[in-house]
Amino acid sequence: MAEAINHDPRLAVEIAGIRFNNPVIGASGTFGYGLEFAELIDLNRLGGFATKGLSARPLSGNPPPRIVETHGGMLNAIGLQNIGARAFIKEKLPPLRRYDTRIIANVFGYSDDDYVEAITILNDGEGIAAYELNISCPNVKEGGIVIGNSPESAARLTEKARRASTRPLIVKLSPNVTDVTLVAREIAGAGADCLSLINTIVGMSVDVNTRRPRLSYGTGGLSGPAIRPIAVRMVYEVARAVDVPLIGIGGIACATDALEFIIAGATAIQIGTANYYDPTVTMKVIDGLSAHCQRDRIKALNSLTKSISTE
Numbered sequence: 001m002a003e004a005i006n007h008d009p010r011l012a013v014e015i016a017g018i019r020f021n022n023p024v025i026g027a028s029g030t031f032g033y034g035l036e037f038a039e040l041i042d043l044n045r046l047g048g049f050a051t052k053g054l055s056a057r058p059l060s061g062n063p064p065p066r067i068v069e070t071h072g073g074m075l076n077a078i079g080l081q082n083i084g085a086r087a088f089i090k091e092k093l094p095p096l097r098r099y100d101t102r103i104i105a106n107v108f109g110y111s112d113d114d115y116v117e118a119i120t121i122l123n124d125g126e127g128i129a130a131y132e133l134n135i136s137c138p139n140v141k142e143g144g145i146v147i148g149n150s151p152e153s154a155a156r157l158t159e160k161a162r163r164a165s166t167r168p169l170i171v172k173l174s175p176n177v178t179d180v181t182l183v184a185r186e187i188a189g190a191g192a193d194c195l196s197l198i199n200t201i202v203g204m205s206v207d208v209n210t211r212r213p214r215l216s217y218g219t220g221g222l223s224g225p226a227i228r229p230i231a232v233r234m235v236y237e238v239a240r241a242v243d244v245p246l247i248g249i250g251g252i253a254c255a256t257d258a259l260e261f262i263i264a265g266a267t268a269i270q271i272g273t274a275n276y277y278d279p280t281v282t283m284k285v286i287d288g289l290s291a292h293c294q295r296d297r298i299k300a301l302n303s304l305t306k307s308i309s310t311e
């Protein structure tokens, strides 16, 4: 049974009918299958987390080196390594169900059919709150970003996933486009219940001694504080273009960072890279949001969503 926790009621948010005790969510790929964090933080305090991208069949990802540190962030080219949707249901979901936190299954495929197959398998997994469609991974040659950067193919996949899914559908946007609102509008129009943004930004790092890329894949996805202003700008733009709720992601490391996204238009936020250097960062952000509400006498944090003034 989940332990009784005194959640701060001011932080509760609802997205597509799902209630989160607070808007702080562990980001896909940086939070394992959730259980890895159970000894480091109290998962019952966490609003939710997104699993590593799950595919219909297990994947081994790209060969090493797959991670490089950069100023204010990191480049990764993991390449969707995961245990597969069936093993997730069998091995990870039963212990996860003991915790009072929303489980978001992040879904990946190389083709539309792959995504639909993974969702169909996951529909049998009791305890999953929603799906997050990763159509924005830059570290694979098919699927991912290839689908997410084209408004037409993103809309087509969203429609198929919406039909296959028995749960709310979050679609994760790629920042590697000129105008993020074009694809956001198409995806929202195709039936997405929520949009999350951003995934990583394509980058590269070169070893000057070997004159080879420092990642085996060549390029990688940039994440961490270095990308935050880009992510905030995109949340601001998308909030003006669509009516569905948004989850802001990108370089969040403290409550002030989270508030930037919320004021720009996000209902909830995800924290990724910061978990690597501080595994307790999610708890600190929750406490910081409560302190902000207390200090400014805010009765409901969600009253700040899209409260930005540009005059």
Ligand SMILES: Cc1cc2nc3c(=O)[nH]c(=O)nc-3n(C[C@H](O)[C@H](O)[C@H](O)COP(=O)(O)O)c2cc1C
Pocket (backbone or CB within 6 Å): 027, 028, 029, 030, 051, 052, 053, 076, 078, 080, 106, 133, 134, 137, 172, 198, 199, 200, 222, 223, 224, 225, 227, 249, 250, 251, 252, 270, 271, 272, 273, 274
């Ligand atoms: C090592 C690593 C693996 C990731 N794997 C996934 C993934 O499987 N699916 C996905 O949608 N996003 C994945 N992401 C992207 C993150 O969820 C997040 O969108 C991105 O890192 C930006 O947030 P951050 O700056 O807080 O890390 C990954 C990021 C990192 C650093």
